[in-house]
Amino acid sequence: MSKATSAKRLMEKAVCLAVIVLAASFFVSASQASEAKEHESQTKEKGFELQLSQDLKALLNQEMNEIEAGMMQIVPAIAAGEWETITNIAVKIKNSFILKQKLTEKQLEELHHSLPADFVKMDQGFHATAEKLAHSAHRQDAELVNFYFYQLHSQCIKCHAAYATERFPGLKEDGHSEGDHH
Numbered sequence: 689m690s691k692a693t694s695a696k697r698l699m700e701k702a703v704c705l706a707v708i709v710l711a712a713s714f715f716v717s718a719s720q721a722s723e724a725k726e727h728e729s730q731t732k733e734k735g736f737e738l739q740l741s742q743d744l745k746a747l748l749n750q751e752m753n754e755i756e757a758g759m760m761q762i763v764p765a766i767a768a769g770e771w772e773t774i775t776n777i778a779v780k781i782k783n784s785f786i787l788k789q790k791l792t793e794k795q796l797e798e799l800h801h802s803l804p805a806d807f808v809k810m811d812q813g814f815h816a817t818a819e820k821l822a823h824s825a826h827r828q829d830a831e832l833v834n835f836y837f838y839q840l841h842s843q844c845i846k847c848h849a850a851y852a853t854e855r856f857p858g859l860k861e862d863g864h865s866e867g868d869h870h
């Protein structure tokens with residue numbers, strides 16, 4: 689296979705992924721209008737109500753907006769093979785854009801006491817995946833970059849479906865499955 693054919697196939701894959709991610713991101717972004725309620729309550733199925741101070745809610749909302757903006761910047765960077773850009777954004781996501789920099793000790797303690805164990809586990813997995821994305825981009829491995837970006841995006845959806853259905857009602861599971869929807 690020639691370099692031109694290989695590059696064309698890679699570009700086609702990247703463009704296809706970008707279209708899928710942009711469509712999904714549009715759906716998620718449309719739900720962002722209700723930011724003030726994002727972490728206010730958990731789904732009834734989890735039986736967990738998250739009570740956070742207004743300043744901590746604001747920081748978490750700011751964090752989610754930064755992650756979303758970073759994810760949206762990664763899409764065209766993948767298609768263009770801008771590995772350094774992808775690496776830098778993925779490292780920022782891994783390290784948390786805002787929370788590690790702006791949380792006071794009191795807020796950190798409040799956060800740790802308010803979050804359920806499953807949420808913390810999902811969050812740790814998300815940041816670990818961001819690190820893998822950064823590493824793959826640093827190695828300029830387009831296939832792994834696409835894979836880890838997809839994983840990162842899937843983790844966003846899974847967390848929102850479990851812990852933010854008030855903010856993202858389109859992700860709320862209705863309890864019955866009609867088979868495979870792929």
